[in-house]
Amino acid sequence: MGAARSALNGSSIHEFTVKLLLFFVQDGNGNDADLGIYKGKVLLVVNVASKCNYTQLTEVYNRCKGRDFEILAFPCNQFLGQEPWDDQKIKEFACTRFKADYPIFQKCCENRIKWNFTKFLVDKDGKVFDRYGTSTSSMSIEKDIEKALGSQHNE
Template identity: 55%
Template structure:
């Protein structure tokens, strides 16, 4: 996807990504759901607290129109060294993740996944658009628009009030 095409992109629902086994997943299948998109890593100091709280949020809101989309990434000190399937198995086995854990991607640089180029263009972070570390979180409304970006140090449970608002549970 070229830069001009990504600028015309209006919604996360316009992207297709790979699942942990390499099969295409069209994100339009998540239309109507509030999404939390997270770049994850299995060997990060933030792994335990983030995965534990993500699982808690998912269980609490999955039946209310909420979905978590986890994207393993090895760009930060090589903290996701295994395969996409290894990352998926780690999240599902160790942290009981029931939400999708997709194929490994890059979130920064020229080879960044198009979906992440879109997310970063929609909401810049503290020091610009680059993803600074693992577990950066993007909250997406049910129409596919980025409404909030949260850094690594923001625990998932601290985002709960924003999720509830996006779900219309104010």
């Protein structure tokens, strides 16, 4: 978990502002989103790509939403061009194919990850609880989500 903690360099995710693309199936139109609104929630932060086969977020979201849990999806085209679409097409795809009703942010460049669908579980204080590789399905980390929901994780 030590390497995972370095992903934010000791910062809290709540200190960042990003561009919102889609929030609960409403158009974000590129508005700034202050991640401080997620204080007190457990987050699964995922870099996503429409043409990547690791797309199992909706199921875990539906089981855990409403319990101080949120998924934050960040589209990225850096890895084998698997997110070639513009923001409008990404939004349409996420809403129709995956019935996404979690926040999706504008396409961005990723640092400190190796491939699409790298997942970071972030605790209620905005610190990285754990990091999961591409092939680790969202379903298999539900036990860690439950653990983070049930405890205030301290470093």
